[in-house]
Amino acid sequence: MTDTLRTAPSTELLTDDPTWWRQAAVYQIYPRSFADSNGDGIGDLPGITAKVPYLTQLGVDAVWLSPFYPSALADGGYDVDDYRDVDPKIGTLAQFDEMIDALHAAGIRVIADLVPNHSSDRHVWFQEALAAPAGSPARARYIFRDGLGDGGELPPSDWTSIFGGPAWTRVADGQWYLHSFASEQPDWDWDNPEVREDFLTTLRFWSDRGVDGFRVDVAHGLAKSLPEVLPSKAELDALPKADGDHPLWDRDEVHEIYASWREVFDEYDPPRIAVAEAWVEPSRRARYASASGLGQAFNFDLLEADFDATQFHDIITYNLDAAEASGSSTTWVFSNHDVVRHATRYGLPALDGRDVKQGAEWLLSGGTSPEVDVETGLRRARAASLFMLGLPGSAYVYQGEELGLPEVADIPADERQDPSFFRNPGVDIGRDGCRVPLPWACEGSSFGFGPGDAHLPQPSWFGEYSVEAEDADPASTLALYRAALAARRDLQTDETLEWLPVDGRDDVLHFVRPGGWHVVCVFGTEPVDLAALGLGGAASGGAVSDGAEVLVASGPLSDAGQLPGETAAWLRA
Template structure:
């Protein structure tokens, strides 16, 4: 944890394909580390933890929004796209952070939020101060209302966070916000919006940013007729490139412009789309080399811990990436979803489109129906499965500690707008809003905020965090932190061609096995009962095997057992 950053060669920094099989760690800055004791994580905190990030063995960090914001939506309501929130740091500290990360051999991806601004953005304030039909209002989506005096919204649409999607301003017009009231949607038919975002891409690229994660990438292009469809009509419309609001074909004209900007740099800047679309074919458009180049697949976040589900998802996504020439992405946890250690401790969904968290809450309380030990065991196995796959792996801060979702947050201290504007059944994946995965990290066993900062934490941390802190796990054989470190170290050595071969002999029942180029094998037992372990040199196991004390090392003769909910990496004998 105190290792000094290494010096990285220019050749390593200039690798244009670094993103294809990168291990990327998402930092939610307000909850990572607080350097000044105000209860909010900041850039100084990140800088202080660069040795920790380096020791973890990462290729890149994805930094969630750090821009000036009123935090109506956790920083995704952006006041200024080319500055740092004073509560988080300064541009000078941002430059220092970039230098520290690059010095440690870690690339930087930053979140970009192009679908909307905050209602405090200078453009939106100008729009409110300008008359109907003005250029300032044309940068957003303003409409006259319905009814005799325009007192009704232009349509009965609801926002993603619940409640009306239209808000009225003092002169009687209404503006569209797909998310919170404080997040007015941009009008991407306006040329000034295009030019301003290209300026933003260059601003951060010039400061050394290596890539961008594009928030709501499928939402920018909109086509709204004079007579708007009703909510029911909108819901019935296919999302095939012609929907008025989501995943329109012309959104890719925007990303072609951005690709030209990315290619101005050497190496070219990268991008990954957050695009919730209907089909693999629609998602592939975002991952094209003429566009953003890569797109998230969230399929494993929505799957049960099940061998058949996992195999189908991997097969489908590798086929999709082959079509575009991109690499696929794998993710189990992020800032918007319930942590997978908790998710896998809940009853299986069995392919049903139900919300785990809603069931969790409605069943009687956060502790009801959860097997936390099994959930963590499965999460460790799933992570090792993920890290063995070709493609890039996205990890969320704290999962390397085995953190569970924090459910026991008093209502009065919750910050997620989705918690306040929707019912439990509709609050996204966790049923309690998204605060539970955004609680500040525990670094030490003791202290007011477990080492997060000297001034407490902006969300309450539970007492059980002590046993999941970095201090509690650092150097402890078999801990989740040490498993992640060793898995990432091995992954960097073992990854080669972006391919795998299913081992049909081993992949039966609850067991899923595949071989990677170079003769190494990943075997996962998704069931409860142990199964025979194949012959080979044991490189790492997510759960200690009978013959070792930390899940690593040793040779299997084929007579050992692979426990349930366990992944093991093996090198075939003679490979």
């Protein structure tokens, strides 16, 4: 593993506020699809550095970098060969230093993605394990088991991986190793002190280079307790996941690991921060977000909700109460590298409680059935995003959502890359559609992504959503995000809000933040008269008779001071 020291530490200093993360706007960059500087079709670190002015103008407080480590890309970079180096296809450690210096000089902090549940099968320690005998210290860093059957030819259990197919793979001498995800991603054994110590080294390595925090992948999966006789898949699936005693997920012992990480975070000034990707019961998130642990945890509740006022109200209320009880701040997110973009989701029929999530039916049809209403999807996405950016807590924005970018559904099978597509044919189309490289220009072989073609095919209509097309348009989604993020910085105060009643309308939400900052969203299709909300006479872009002023709106207000259906606005009274 690479341990090259940073030879030129950044001299640019950000504020030393240890609470900067509590209400930060964080922009997620999927490096391989953000900007390509050298024309090889893959986004890279110099590409990110070149776009720092864009990020500055957008107005974000931090960027979260999805994995940039050496990887065979069996899972989009989440199969890590070396935790303390940069994939040569996207840069070098020196270029990483240049990028972080440029971001810090612009006042933008950096959050690195950390993947501690599993490594790549090309990791030096896994290669050492393959070359070592059963029962050796090298194998003890991972989870190896003897097989069942007379000759051990059967896997230790019938478990399936998250990506489909068996969760065990056999090695040359007959033993099997556990992989919760792809076979190229063997699970670490976190009972092993060498594994624990090596990750502490990794945390210090990147923190010493100036990284301000970490997003922790599969944070609920590290601690495992496998009995000698493993349960069947049916028995495993029937076990409760909310009591801290499941063999694989969300075990109480995982918080002992994060307590040791917190000691490392607190060695720095300001302390490094972390946010857990923990798909656990809402009541279990608080421990990941505790001050003695990671400090914050992703809340995916709005991401999983329909565009519905009651769902939004209940989710927001629950999570703000939970954050107050834990001492953390909550997080809000609609899109990321794993789900269908919300500009498309909101143009599809409501889930209405169905188990099919994130537009899976639509994706499997190649984007043809059910028919997506593009205009409705974008209108709702703009309203939901503006409403969310007005909430207390951290806001996570996925690259391209500031352009209103839709999902790309019709990627040819021979050009797809996501392992879930290949492991679950006809069942899971994969996540490539939200990872298509960004359009920066109206035209060109990759719409300005780079000098050559992009590593995933971009549709012909991508230029309509490009930065170039939206940059000078005051009505564009890009202009909306810029205005909202600028106003958000000026308006943010404490982490509270007060819900205000909306008589006779169960499809309208209205809250006020300290300082008289009102946020209103119409989830239905009928307009609402702002006079009925005590904000009467408001019209876009100016003060009104009662002192209210429209600060930002996701769509134009009527001359009569009505907020149209599926539209949100910020007003100051």
